[in-house]
Amino acid sequence: MTALFFRDIRLSFRAGGGAMLALAFFASVAALVPLGIGPDLKLLARIAGGVLWIAAALSALLSLDRLFQADFEDGSLDLIALAPQSLEVAAATKIAAHWLTTGLPLTVLSPLLGLLFGLPPQAYPALVLSLLLGTPAISAIGAVGASLTLSIRRGGLILPLIVLPLLSPAVIFGAGAVLAVLDGLSNGALGLLAAFSLVAVVLAPFACAAGVRLNLAG
Amino acid sequence: MLRYANPKRFMDLSGAALPWLAGAAAIFLVAGFYLGFAAPPDYQQGDTVKIMFVHVPAAWVAMMAYGLMALSAAVGLIYRHPLADAAAKAAAPLGALFTALALVTGSLWGKPMWGAWWVWDGRLTSFLILLLIYLGYIALWNAIEDETRAARATAILALVGAVNLPIIEFSVRWWTTLHQGESILRPGGPSISAVFLWPLFAMALGYTLLFFSLWIVRIRTEILERRARSLMLGLS
Numbered sequence: 001m002t003a004l005f006f007r008d009i010r011l012s013f014r015a016g017g018g019a020m021l022a023l024a025f026f027a028s029v030a031a032l033v034p035l036g037i038g039p040d041l042k043l044l045a046r047i048a049g050g051v052l053w054i055a056a057a058l059s060a061l062l063s064l065d066r067l068f069q070a071d072f073e074d075g076s077l078d079l080i081a082l083a084p085q086s087l088e089v090a091a092a093t094k095i096a097a098h099w100l101t102t103g104l105p106l107t108v109l110s111p112l113l114g115l116l117f118g119l120p121p122q123a124y125p126a127l128v129l130s131l132l133l134g135t136p137a138i139s140a141i142g143a144v145g146a147s148l149t150l151s152i153r154r155g156g157l158i159l160p161l162i163v164l165p166l167l168s169p170a171v172i173f174g175a176g177a178v179l180a181v182l183d184g185l186s187n188g189a190l191g192l193l194a195a196f197s198l199v200a201v202v203l204a205p206f207a208c209a210a211g212v213r214l215n216l217a218g
Numbered sequence: 219m220l221r222y223a224n225p226k227r228f229m230d231l232s233g234a235a236l237p238w239l240a241g242a243a244a245i246f247l248v249a250g251f252y253l254g255f256a257a258p259p260d261y262q263q264g265d266t267v268k269i270m271f272v273h274v275p276a277a278w279v280a281m282m283a284y285g286l287m288a289l290s291a292a293v294g295l296i297y298r299h300p301l302a303d304a305a306a307k308a309a310a311p312l313g314a315l316f317t318a319l320a321l322v323t324g325s326l327w328g329k330p331m332w333g334a335w336w337v338w339d340g341r342l343t344s345f346l347i348l349l350l351i352y353l354g355y356i357a358l359w360n361a362i363e364d365e366t367r368a369a370r371a372t373a374i375l376a377l378v379g380a381v382n383l384p385i386i387e388f389s390v391r392w393w394t395t396l397h398q399g400e401s402i403l404r405p406g407g408p409s410i411s412a413v414f415l416w417p418l419f420a421m422a423l424g425y426t427l428l429f430f431s432l433w434i435v436r437i438r439t440e441i442l443e444r445r446a447r448s449l450m451l452g453l454s
Contacts, residue, residue: 141378144374144375144378148358148371148374148375149358149361149371151362151367152361152362154361155361158354158357158358158361161350161353161354161357162351162354162355162357162358162375164350165347165350165351165354165386166351166378166379166382166386168347168386168389168390169382169385169386169388169389172389172390172392172393173389173392176392176393192389192392196385196389199385203381207374207377207378210370210374211371211374214367214370214371214374215367215371217367
């Protein structure tokens with residue numbers, strides 16, 4: 001499984017891999033929003049958390065449709081399924097590799113983009129922490145969608161439709177955590193986000209493995 | 219239960235039950251509409267309170283439909299039974315329809331009451347997300363060509379949604395209290411008196427029976443379609 005883990009990470013950084021593309025997409029969505037809204041820093045600071053959270057969810061989806069599909073097409077998914085380790089472990093490994101190559105870089109880049117939005121200094125810890133806690137949930141739930149759509153030719157179009165509504169709690173708690181700091185309120189957003197993320201990360205591998213199995217059985 | 223799960227037996231039984239169900243639905247709906255129009259206007263909301271009779275039952279049935287869909291999906295996934303798959307598939311568009319009906323009537327009710335077609339109220343928002351989940355489910359059914367594979371994949375999606383829906387409901391409620399506080403009027407006023415309760419009750423029964431009638435019609439159509447398809451395959 002460590003071999004699978006490092007293979008997935010290497011692949012996502014090679015040409016055609018999604019890691020750098022997702023990061024660039026994240027930055028360009030975040031850069032486009034002020035162009036649409038106007039350069040009012042006060043307004044931008046308020047919406048920064050929400051915008052960065054939505055951009056993170058979208059850019060993670062960008063690379064998700066290939067998570068299982070590429071392996072499905074070249075047959076390596078069959079070999080992974082035949083391996084002595086259970087498919088659940090393999091799914092968890094792939095989710096971890098996906099998070100490490102999209103969620104984590106996005107989190108690292110987010111303070112820089114927060115700066116462009118004029119986010120006040122006290123909100124940075126909440127922004128980074130919320131992305132750090134919440135992006136694993138995006139990878140996990142997104143991977144379930146990816147496993148269900150892996151045999152569909154245009155799966156990339158249908159994936160966001162089934163995954164985005166399921167991600168709404170993560171966006172609500174993540175953006176809410178940043179907003180709460182701006183308003184000087186204390187609320188349990190980060191705790192709730194961590195709980196949501198934990199449940200998603202624990203349960204998703206099982207759903208993923210079931211999704212992969214049904215698509216290999218045909 | 220599995221005794222009745224034979225498609226042939228299901229077709230016989232449902233064919234016999236359908237006229238009664240549909241008839242009962244019609245009776246309760248007519249009675250509900252009559253009682254609803256006969257009900258006096260509310261002292262605060264006036265005649266607009268009567269939107270409640272078409273709105274609230276639609277929301278109830280929309281939620282019930284998801285529960286039944288997820289249940290059918292689970293049965294289909296566990297027992298690999300084609301009838302359960304057909305039931306889950308047939309429930310989705312109906313659920314989406316009732317969700318849309320609840321949203322539209324809620325919006326029509328919200329305009330005179332809250333002064334806006336749409337407010338980001340907890341219930342409205344969670345129903346919008348419910349509608350999106352229904353649409354995603356239907357889209358996934360249509361996207362996968364292989365029938366059994368589509369049934370398995372959508373069943374997993376339905377179950378993931380069933381786990382996630384209470385969390386979404388909770389998060390949306392948490393979100394609206396963060397943003398808006400208690401400024402939103404609760405629809406229906408402080409308490410419901412008997413004059414409003416009876417038509418609501420009749421309409422709820424009528425909607426539920428209507429849902430079951432339509433559900434059975436759709437399952438029957440699905441079974442007949444499959445039979446027709448296998449006949450065609452046999453001929454070619």
